[in-house]
Amino acid sequence: HGRFGLEITCAGDYHVDYHHTVEDVGICLGEALSAALGDKGGIIRYGDIILPMDEALILCAIDISGRAHLSYELFPPTEKVGDFDTELIKEFFLSLVRKAEITLHLRQLAGENSHHILEGAFKAFGRALSKSCAVDPYLEGKPASTKGML
Template sequence: MRRSRIDRKTSETDIRLALTIEGTGRSEIDTGCGFMDHMLELFARHGRFDLFIQCDGDTGVDYHHSVEDIGIALGQAFVDALDDKKGIVRYADMVLPMDEALMLCAVDISGRGCLGFHVEMPTEKVGNMDTELVKEFFLAFTRNADVTLHFRELAGENTHHIIEAMFKAFGRVMSGACAIDEKFSEEIPSTKGVL
């Protein structure tokens, strides 16, 4: 079973994170930001990951440091859990509808951190979280997970639904790309022999 535990402590945040790739979608998440908790619960549930996150951050300032550092820790957890990436499918994509929102999400567990973010947020906040932090989370994740991740909004008017579609799709594509292809379980899916 592929799993990882990351402890990250800075002067701004103290994060404890545990990830099981072959999970059941269980989560226990406390980031200090209710909206982010909900998005990460959706990610775990739709990706069938078991995910534990406890973050004590400087939320009296804002949520920036907490959201960014959780992205860093989650990216590091995937790198650790996937080890040499032997046997993984590597690529996955989907188009996910969420009421009036329609989101394309694609991932390549490539060994190269890159984010394509083609999403317009109709509002500056959802609850008390700045919507610009969604991009900051995914930038931190891709840089630390060494994955190429693309989002393209195909339709959407409701900011909450746009972001919810992103996190549900993110869970599904990460799960699909991390899955083991039994026909090639002893191979690294790259002509380079390394990811």
């Protein structure tokens, strides 16, 4: 939903559980995002969305700030979706945020179905990330912030 054209292939220790695999995918995606953004010059920096997914409503706000922070308020009512532990979603986003050095706020505003809540969160993240990574025509390659440069 971010329209980045990414494709991720991974192999993990699924016979144990999904924890390390999910965490490692977050790490890799965060590192890739950080490398792609470089000095972050010329980007809009901020992106947000309120996204509906059936009965679920998810708020996502991103600041490509160079500072890692996750504010996570998703409350899926079940511990699993299929055989996937829903608590791993937070682990994924923690790993991604730390490596990408971004600030991410995810909030569940409504929702009763775990699948809809989590799918909505990922789609909202993709859309908000796309907005924050977009080129800002007013910056013309200049940094989005002067913090630490003055």
